[in-house]
Amino acid sequence: xxxxxxxxxxxxxxxxxxxECADPMLHMKQILGVSIGLDSLNFYSRWSEPLTDAEIELAxxxxxxxxxxxxxxxxxxxxxxxxxxxxxxxxxxxPRKETEHLVEELLKLRGSESLKIGELGAGxxxxxxxVLLERPQWEWHAFEINPESMPYLGRNLGELxxxxxxxxxxxxxxxxxxxxxxxxxxxxxxxxxxAAPEMEKLSREVKSEPRLALVGGEEGTEILxxxxxxxxxxxxPGGLFxxxxxxxxxxKIKEVLENSGFKSVEVLNDxxxxxxxxxxxx
Numbered sequence: 495x496x497x498x499x500x501x502x503x504x505x506x507x508x509x510x511x512x513x514e515c516a517d518p519m520l521h522m523k524q525i526l527g528v529s530i531g532l533d534s535l536n537f538y539s540r541w542s543e544p545l546t547d548a549e550i551e552l553a554x555x556x557x558x559x560x561x562x563x564x565x566x567x568x569x570x571x572x573x574x575x576x577x578x579x580x581x582x583x584x585x586x587x588x589p590r591k592e593t594e595h596l597v598e599e600l601l602k603l604r605g606s607e608s609l610k611i612g613e614l615g616a617g618x619x620x621x622x623x624x625v626l627l628e629r630p631q632w633e634w635h636a637f638e639i640n641p642e643s644m645p646y647l648g649r650n651l652g653e654l655x656x657x658x659x660x661x662x663x664x665x666x667x668x669x670x671x672x673x674x675x676x677x678x679x680x681x682x683x684x685x686x687x688x689a690a691p692e693m694e695k696l697s698r699e700v701k702s703e704p705r706l707a708l709v710g711g712e713e714g715t716e717i718l719x720x721x722x723x724x725x726x727x728x729x730x731p732g733g734l735f736x737x738x739x740x741x742x743x744x745x746k747i748k749e750v751l752e753n754s755g756f757k758s759v760e761v762l763n764d765x766x767x768x769x770x771x772x773x774x775x776x
Contacts, residue, residue, distance in 0.1 A: 529556035563698025576624035585642025587707040614683035637668035676728040689714035744769035
């Protein structure tokens with residue numbers, strides 16, 4: 495089978511599959527690039543040439559995974575976040591552009607101080623690692639309950655942070671373990687905040703990611719409410735609470751923060767103009 499024939503058939507299958515894809519032809523090029531190392535130059539120079547049996551088998555394996563709805567980031571094995579490339583794969587939440595707002599807010603804090611930060615749900619480590627690369631004097635305590643995320647977190651720490659970085663991983667429940675390391679100057683998270691019934695309406699790609707990192711209860715705010723209450727207890731006076739929220743949760747979470755005792759509460763918009771970050775001070 496020639497490259498042209500394989501691409502034509504693959505493009506058609508992508509179009510019929512219903513997976514998230516803006517440009518099926520470009521996506522076929524990406525899949526071939528990942529599976530058999532075919533770059534743009536070779537793509538056109540080999541257009542009329544036959545693929546080897548080994549190339550066809552390997553490319554088909556990757557294409558089938560993608561057609562089943564597996565996120566492309568899992569196929570390629572990484573996603574870019576802030577200024578770094580993070581290892582990802584099945585079992586870990588894929589870093590998203592809107593979460594960079596948490597990094598931006600943290601980096602607004604005075605960099606000369608040695609701050610102690612607690613994080614609910616480290617995932618791939620994208621938030622803490624991105625921050626410590628620019629604030630190496632800060633101390634980061636990451637709590638991760640999902641054992642499937644740990645290998646990716648470990649690899650990213652080893653590849654991106656220096657050995658003397660003050661990044662401490664605590665495997666287990668934030669609500670049970672974080673009190674042992676409190677108080678904190680800052681508590682931050684991209685927590686689960688999707689309502690359970692809404693998960694069925696989301697794409698196959700999102701459903702392939704760990705449910706533990708996505709679903710925040712039947713209404714989507716149950717974990718957030720628990721997180722806010724616990725954080726108030728674990729923060730130093732004047733400490734900052736910072737969390738990502740769902741785009742329809744701004745007013746509710748602002749009220750919960752204020753009722754929990756937080757001051758100067760704000761809800762900040764993301765790059766699309768949607769409410770995405772809630773913050774307050776103890």
